[in-house]
Amino acid sequence: MVRDEELVIRPIASRDLDRLWELMYKDEAPEFKKWDAPYFEHRAQTYEVYCQNAGEHVGRDDMWVIEVDGTVYGTVSFYYEDAGQNWLEVGIILHQADRWNRGIGTRALKLWVGHLFQTLPTVRVGLTTWSGNERMMKVAEKIGMRLEGRIRQVRVVDDVRYDSIRMGLLREEWMTESAKSR
Template sequence: MSPSEPESQDSLPLPTLRGTQVYLRPAERGDIDAFVRWFADAEVTQFLATIAPFSAAMEERWFEQMLEAQGKRSFHFVICLRSDDRAIGTVGFHEVDFENGNAAFGISIGEKDAWNHGHGTDALNTICDFGFGTLRLERIWLDVYAGNARARRSYEKAGFSQEGTLRAAHFMRGEFVDVLRMSLLRDEWKALPRPKSWELP
């Protein structure tokens, strides 16, 4: 068994994770309406590698697939503000490979009034603590469009480094664009000069 592989292949229960500004709770079927609204907004989806807008039926199908894989090969959370419990977005791991200790990361802040307040970085830090501390991952990786400067700054602030460029890897708004592959390793996460989420008051 790999040192990063859970002792059981059964689905793992998803906890509620607490950050400094936000907390992450497991996604529920009742979140579908919010997801539909978020992903129908062109500003929210402009840098997502997905087909949008989503209909309620499409979201229902996605949720069913997500719930089936939840706690096994994917871990999806809803980002909520600690101040008022408002749901503002979603964050999670997919393509989780326990054998090799790798997982892909994705995040979207759907409430635009929550942009540029550090909530995304806080959610990223919190789920990375879960990934390395609880799931015992060795590497968390993500893809980001080269032109998405705001997201790149957030990822770099959280300790991620660019591994390389996937040239002309995605067709977006009539042109092929570059995609950057970024990652954070366990040793790099350990060395970050910030308290881990379980050390927060």
């Protein structure tokens, strides 16, 4: 568990599973999917179908919940792009629109990246988004990430072409910035 005042990121517990289903799979077209990789299909799931595999999420190191004042509002995650585990990518989703634009995502991502640099031997943490998600790009910039790549016009959302955006942060950059903020 990592804490910033009333905001906590922590491993998923069994008690979170009902809430995660409600946030992620209950609705056919949830608001968050307009921003979270809308070029990938979202499929709602019945509670019964979700429960068949939901227990696999409990206690994982690579996906945690974002909790504010005791209520789960989203998730942070990571995965490796390569088999050698040199290319680490993170994700963050605040599933409820009424939690957006309050700094929660920035704080949660900062906690998550700090946790990953403390617990994993990675030299870089990256994030991939699309050019239509300006809020996500600003969050990444706020925690020190830099634009590393732009793959032009490869994401299509509502028949409009957008760029895929790769941002990243090196351990040494994180450590320098962390030392400044102490």
